[in-house]
Amino acid sequence: MITDKLRLLFVVDAICGRNGVGTYFQDLVAHLEGHEKIARVELVAPGIEAPHPCQGASIPMPGDATQRLYLPRMRALTQLALAMKPHVIIVPGPGFFSLAGYWIGKKLGIPVCVTHQSDYRAMVSLYWHPLLAGPVGSLLQLLNIRMFRGSSSVITISQSMVEHARGIGAINPRLVPTPVAHSFVYHPVTAIRRKIQRVMFVGRLAAEKNIGRFLELAEQRPDLVFEIVGDGPQRRLVSQKAAELPNLIFTGWLSRDQVLQHLNDNDLLILPSSVEAFGTVALEAMARQRLVLTTLACGINQWPALARGLFTLSPEETLSSALQRIEALPYWERQSIAEHARNAACRLNGDAIQSWLNVLEHTALQQRYLPRPARSATFALLRRFATE
Incomplete structure (x- = not known):
């Protein structure tokens, strides 16, 4: 049973305030900070004016030269996870940051909550040639399915996204309102x-x-x-x-x-x-x-x-x-x-915060049912590297 206040680690690829996903998590974390049920909440996301310590190199986003895809600094992200010992790691997937947070959660035996906020196949088809959009969209969907099946909870933001998540493998996606700044x-x-x-x-x-x-x-x-x-x-x-x-x-x-x-x-x-x-x-x-x-x-x-x-x-x-x-x-x-x-x-804003707290408290309790972290040589080396 989780008796402590929750410690939450959000690992997000979207830049705060630059699109809907980035705005969503920026607002959510701001509401959770200082809440009576929260001991600590950290948002790891790339920034332009103020780069995050866990932010590494970047590459241009295919199909949109105005945006970039950022790579996480795995050592810094692992150090943060080891130091704060979060009860839950929350990631929207798939993306470089999100996949890194998901992987760290699995290796440390921390419950992971995955949010489903985009139809990646539909998005890719708007920007890329069909010969490339098909394989890339399929890869993103496969990664999404893997993250759904390996997570302790899945959150979506509309009924159509609930149905889409179920259609690609989520067992019990939860519908949660969207907060407002x-x-x-x-x-x-x-x-x-x-x-x-x-x-x-x-x-x-x-x-x-x-x-x-x-x-x-x-x-x-x-x-x-x-x-x-x-x-x-x-x-x-x-x-x-x-x-x-x-x-x-x-x-x-x-x-x-x-x-x-x-x-x-x-x-x-x-x-x-x-x-x-x-x-x-x-x-x-x-x-x-x-x-x-x-x-x-x-x-x-x-x-x-x-x-x-x-x-x-x-x-x-x-x-x-x-x-x-x-x-x-x-x-x-x-x-x-x-x-x-x-x-x-x-009214919906208040419902959103309470719904998130309910899901996160339930997700944190899932740690008792998770298998013990595997003795991975790769992660042992990374852990040693992160703590030196």
């Missing part, structure tokens, strides 16, 4: 304008986000101001369009605090993604009491309490017709939807 929940909010004047997109400028549809809408509605916040492989396309359209502002990548302020300044967030496991920025906009329009592909629509505070693009609708539908609503109804969105986002 403290500042998005607790900073004072303002009412939306009586008429929609400013429309916003926040996210990676990548194929799965369908940014082209947002650009078309900006061209069709010169009476409104459109803003794009983010970076990615389609940056040049967005920059060119911003130079052509006087009503389109391209801000580039912003810090989380800056994103909060820009959400406050806009009336409607649009997320036109074709692949989106959840859509954290939509939840953030809801927490700021802003109107949100998403596609059915966004997993956030699968949470009934949140769906009532969202506008959803139907398959036969264009963004222009959906925007007109929202504009046609009386102001009091739009304001009521925005208020419901904020209340639902705040």
